[in-house]
Amino acid sequence: MVLQLYFDLLSQPSRAIYIFLKVNKIHFEAREVSLRKGEQYAEEFKKLNPFSKVPFIIDDGFILTESVAILRYLSLKYNVSEHWYPRSDVKAQARVDEYLNWQHLNIRYFEANIFREKLIVPRQEKKPINQTRIDQAKTMLSVNIGHLETYYLKGRPFLCGQDISVTDILAVCELMQLVAVHEEDVYQSNADVAAWIERVKSRLQPHFDSAHANLYAMRERFISAQSSPESKNVIRVQRFVIFC
Template sequence: MPLEIYLDLISQPCRSVYIFAKKNNIPFEFKKILLFKGEQYSEEFGKVNYFRKVPAIKDGDFTLSESIAILTYLAEKYGTPDHWYPADLQTRARVHEYLSWQHSGMRGIAGKILWLKLMIPKAFEIDVPKERMDSLLVDLEGSLTAFEEKFLQDKPFIAGQKISLADLVAIVEIMQPLGAGVNVFEVRPKLSAWKDRVRAEIGPALFDEAHQMIFNAEEMSKTIDPSAKEIFKPKIKKMFL
């Protein structure tokens, strides 16, 4: 049975898994789960991921959730080039250091920009208090500064001279605000140069393909089914407001 990967590329973790699998020529069947149609709540998908979130994989009878677990599983199983998930103990520790920090330090902040600035007010017609948005943008600046000063420093990539899973997980999160018109690279030349290196290593065509839904996020926000909006509104208010 072929490896099945369940994805919606509007999701940052889904993009990291998609890019990694495609870049490393890992054969898989793309199982699209449309989050804004509520397909993650189907009984069938619940058998793949108890938590009903993407990404998730099904490898024969083995199922796995959580993007970091999936990325490391794929790296180990398919013997991808060492730079992605280095064998050297200290270099791998640098990768894990970023992957551990990013859950709250980057993902918990950058990922909310698209929601609070675009999806919640425009797609779900819920007012977002200005002070909430302003506070989040201040937090984002703090996270980006920490990324540059602590994790990137003067290196080409987070773990040193070569791209790793840390850079891949970082770039998909840091790209997310662009969907809401917040260009985090515009006034940060170091961050912008790093992004260009990551894009070049991934390959511009694959990088742009994976992020196409982010570039079209505003148009996509207009296509959400009205009945789905009513289902999601209470969840969104609880998560973001």
């Protein structure tokens, strides 16, 4: 059976896996799930993934629901180039795994909090934006973006060495979520990280921009809504989740 990917391109890890598959020319069946419409809560969905989240894959009956595990699995099964996920060099593999384990509570956690506080909470819970919480998350995210520069990059072109890996795709897709809520200055203020993001984008084209098209459009609607609260372009987000 053909590999199936269940995803929503407004989900950061969904974009990472989608781009990885496209760049590596791995054939898959796209199963788009509209999180905004709450399709992840349908009983038929829950039979496949009881966590009601995306992304997840089905590969000949084998279901895998965590994005990091999916990227490792795809790298190993499809024997992609070593630079994506090293197999023969245990230290290089450990360095990639180090980032994959670190990113959840450092880059992802604080980025997701900014996105949630600025977009989801005001529209879903009908509460005013809590700027204090946003500023706190931005401060912590800035610290961790500094770690991207000084610990992971260390003057190298990519997070774990001289060539791109799954860490770069995952990290960039997380940071790009800030574009939707017009907070990209958090990473653009770090020149080395901003330059790294552009390198990663360039390596992943044309799939990078196509995967982020909806996010770019969301950014424009968000800016329009900020300048005119009565605008018809106010974003309506229904039953959003923090994606796995």
